[in-house]
Amino acid sequence: MSRPGSRLYKKGVNQNEDPGAHMFTGTTHTAATASPETRLLFTLEKDAQDRKVHLTGKEYYSEEGKTFELHLTGKIKQQLSADPTLRPEYLSSLGLTKFTQRATEVALGKRSQAILENRVLGVHTPGFTAAMRLGAELLRHWYDVNAAWCGPVYLSSPCDDSLAGIFQAAGIQDIREYYYWDDKQRDICLDKLLEDLETAPEQSVVVLAASAHCPTGADLSQNQWAVITQLILRRRLFPFLMLPAQALCYGDLERDAWPVQLCASNGIELLCAQSFSHCFGLYGEAVGHLLCVLKHNSLLLSVQSQADKIVKSLWSQPSVGGARVVATVLSNPAHLVEWQGEVKHIVERCMLIREVLRERLRLLGTPGCWDHLTQQRGLYCCMGLNGQQVEFLSKWRHVYLLPSGCLNVSAINGRNLSYVAESIHLALTTSL
Amino acid sequence: MSVFSDVPQASPVAVFKLTADFREDSHPLKVNLGVGAYRTDDSQPWVLPVVKKVERLIVEDSSLNHEYLPILGLPEFRSAASKVALGDDSPAIAENRVGGVQTLGGTGALRIGADFLWRWYNGTNKTATPVYVSAPTWENHNGVFTDAGFKDIRPYRYWDAAKRGLDLTGLLDDLENAPERSIFVLHACAHNPTGTDPSQDEWKKIAEVMKRRKLFVFFDSAYQGFASGSLERDAWAIRFFVSDGFELFVAQSFSKNFGLYNERVGNLTVVAHDSKSLACTLSQMEKIVRTCWSNPPSQGARIVSKTLNSPELFAEWKGNVKTMADRVLLMRDQLKTKLQALGTPGTWEHITQQIGMFSFTGLNPKQVEYMIKQKHVYLMASGRINMCGLTTKNIDYVAQSIHEAVTKVQ
Numbered sequence: 001m002s003r004p005g006s007r008l009y010k011k012g013v014n015q016n017e018d019p020g021a022h023m024f025t026g027t028t029h030t031a032a033t034a035s036p037e038t039r040l041l042f043t044l045e046k047d048a049q050d051r052k053v054h055l056t057g058k059e060y061y062s063e064e065g066k067t068f069e070l071h072l073t074g075k076i077k078q079q080l081s082a083d084p085t086l087r088p089e090y091l092s093s094l095g096l097t098k099f100t101q102r103a104t105e106v107a108l109g110k111r112s113q114a115i116l117e118n119r120v121l122g123v124h125t126p127g128f129t130a131a132m133r134l135g136a137e138l139l140r141h142w143y144d145v146n147a148a149w150c151g152p153v154y155l156s157s158p159c160d161d162s163l164a165g166i167f168q169a170a171g172i173q174d175i176r177e178y179y180y181w182d183d184k185q186r187d188i189c190l191d192k193l194l195e196d197l198e199t200a201p202e203q204s205v206v207v208l209a210a211s212a213h214c215p216t217g218a219d220l221s222q223n224q225w226a227v228i229t230q231l232i233l234r235r236r237l238f239p240f241l242m243l244p245a246q247a248l249c250y251g252d253l254e255r256d257a258w259p260v261q262l263c264a265s266n267g268i269e270l271l272c273a274q275s276f277s278h279c280f281g282l283y284g285e286a287v288g289h290l291l292c293v294l295k296h297n298s299l300l301l302s303v304q305s306q307a308d309k310i311v312k313s314l315w316s317q318p319s320v321g322g323a324r325v326v327a328t329v330l331s332n333p334a335h336l337v338e339w340q341g342e343v344k345h346i347v348e349r350c351m352l353i354r355e356v357l358r359e360r361l362r363l364l365g366t367p368g369c370w371d372h373l374t375q376q377r378g379l380y381c382c383m384g385l386n387g388q389q390v391e392f393l394s395k396w397r398h399v400y401l402l403p404s405g406c407l408n409v410s411a412i413n414g415r416n417l418s419y420v421a422e423s424i425h426l427a428l429t430t431s432l
Numbered sequence: 433m434s435v436f437s438d439v440p441q442a443s444p445v446a447v448f449k450l451t452a453d454f455r456e457d458s459h460p461l462k463v464n465l466g467v468g469a470y471r472t473d474d475s476q477p478w479v480l481p482v483v484k485k486v487e488r489l490i491v492e493d494s495s496l497n498h499e500y501l502p503i504l505g506l507p508e509f510r511s512a513a514s515k516v517a518l519g520d521d522s523p524a525i526a527e528n529r530v531g532g533v534q535t536l537g538g539t540g541a542l543r544i545g546a547d548f549l550w551r552w553y554n555g556t557n558k559t560a561t562p563v564y565v566s567a568p569t570w571e572n573h574n575g576v577f578t579d580a581g582f583k584d585i586r587p588y589r590y591w592d593a594a595k596r597g598l599d600l601t602g603l604l605d606d607l608e609n610a611p612e613r614s615i616f617v618l619h620a621c622a623h624n625p626t627g628t629d630p631s632q633d634e635w636k637k638i639a640e641v642m643k644r645r646k647l648f649v650f651f652d653s654a655y656q657g658f659a660s661g662s663l664e665r666d667a668w669a670i671r672f673f674v675s676d677g678f679e680l681f682v683a684q685s686f687s688k689n690f691g692l693y694n695e696r697v698g699n700l701t702v703v704a705h706d707s708k709s710l711a712c713t714l715s716q717m718e719k720i721v722r723t724c725w726s727n728p729p730s731q732g733a734r735i736v737s738k739t740l741n742s743p744e745l746f747a748e749w750k751g752n753v754k755t756m757a758d759r760v761l762l763m764r765d766q767l768k769t770k771l772q773a774l775g776t777p778g779t780w781e782h783i784t785q786q787i788g789m790f791s792f793t794g795l796n797p798k799q800v801e802y803m804i805k806q807k808h809v810y811l812m813a814s815g816r817i818n819m820c821g822l823t824t825k826n827i828d829y830v831a832q833s834i835h836e837a838v839t840k841v842q
Contacts, residue, residue: 059499069498074491081491087477088691090469092448126536126696129726145438162722169547169723203435238435269435283500284730295434305442312445312572313579316539319729320694 052398053416055407069281070342076325093311095124099323102330103289106253119297126318127286128275135271136170137310153205156180158404160214181216186372186384202236211256212245215406217380225259241272247279249377251347276326285322360421382406389427397423454810462808465821473823480691480752500727505534509733512740513699528707531714533700534728538654538685541700545681546580547720562614566590570624591626596782607641615648621666622659622788625816635669649680657689659788661757695732763822770831799837807833
């Protein structure tokens, strides 16, 4: 079953220009056609209503409705800016070593067999998308080279819609979906998911959210992961795992990475894209990481050299600022404790909003079961609303969800909670 | 069995291998004239004073919002960066047909430009459009355009080894014979690796042929201000082409002229025929960026933007840039003088005639090997040296080494 894609564009403003004006004489071209999500964002920005509530953003929002950096992050930045030993020099293409070491450890665990056996490649990338892109390029050029592999790549339904574009940009056109979110159950439907993956051709790449699934917020349980890893082994599938908001589900970097560790301990080769933007409040700093776990350490140098080559023609090297902050915190036990405290606050606030929203809907007598709100965790949540209901919300109540009916929980706060709950109630009870 | 079993080792990039070898060398007099980054007279990287100042301002600014930047980048950075290339009074800017895309350094700008051209330039013939890069050129030019999908990458004649200067006849000939609509990567100033730029008259001749043959102009501008010490002078070629009515791209890097090597600050300036084409182009570039890095990093762009947009800081920055350019000019002068004083065979005028960070010494591969192995002076096999690697402390040793290489090795 396929759903309309759900993009969490923050500030893409594509204008629906008429094609026709000449550009670089002799070309035929069109302006980028606007997707439903982009049209939504365009409407959002034109909307002059005071009561408009944006629940579509990608970042974590504070109670005041702003993104912010952790207090610790601000402190470390100050320290680093006063550090005379930091040099303005070119980094290696693979980035800041101190950062890649820490990032690798928090994904696989310090005592990981793969790390001890030196068969893990870690590449510091300018953000999460860049990590996905690098992974896609590596797969396109070097996965199962002799079989001239070129897909398919399986994405969850729904997923962040930039994913398909990233694989396509890397030259992989065969993109398919596997069943994931079920509107009626308001949860993952494992049976249908397994069915889809069972019929995937061997050597298919499967993109799976290790935690903080975007945009639904519905994550696989440990039991479900156990079943999936067995399928992966049996069907010879290749997992490309995602950790876009590591630590935001349980406040613990390693806990969110549990599925990565499960796959690795099962001897599965994998890619994993990580981002530290959310849990450090480093949104503008592009702090990403791509992990590649290999079967043998004899392959490490070759794969590393090819990753290096790909990076050189994309962005040459990553930017250093954000990575330095993360590396500094992760390398220092005292900082880690302080960091843990701040992240706990973020996680607890998200849980609280979910609880309060569920309670409000119950009190309003809103039809449907809302247990999933508190059973799931993290920033995002799928409300199970259909397209018409989502449109109702934006048009009549100026409450903006993604077309898939998902929303960013942190964007709900004391000031807009009642209005949002009422609006959802109206969307579900007004006959359209 | 690993799915990556058959992955071959990619060959290392020469310039980084050179630096690695240099690092491992324990000789007390070793000199690194390889990698292209600025060094002070103490052989240290230099944080520009204005950058230090602005960094503190940013870190102490509690009003800063911490969101993702827009996909196309920080707006005030993009406009300031394009202005610095095209000039404050650029009519193209006034006519609203200039836009910028913030990118991950100069490489990122080249890549987004190349990706766009591969998708949208030259009608149905896109992939087959020839891309011309100078012979020689920065080796990554090849990599970027190849990985963007172009299959036909060709050299255009540029360096004349015999006369140690620009091969203008060859260049014009190649322009004349290139298929219409071919893409040409031009170095805006301080050509890498030769340090040899066309004169203003020569640029005019180049432009005349390019216009007639409908060739696409893609400038690589990594050294504005750094080459001559003057922003205007180093942007003359770009501004001339714009005033001559060309649509063009400029891949700008602020790595060298701001010393922000590892913050990755670049801008792809797009000059279009009209504002509608510009808007369409930017919208397509946004789609391309979305699948590459999505949102660019903010730190470096904020530093550059704050500096360029404040008259006081801008003036201070120009002073810092001139400091770097002047040191390079001094080293050029001294090296030439010393070689002449040593009576080293050959003419050494080209050392002061060339401009920017690099000089093509004219040393042949055997002589280069001698320099590295016997004298522990590291330079590229092409004979390219980074003038910034020279200091008042090592220049005598380097001049002596060159003298020996030229006299002992043929």
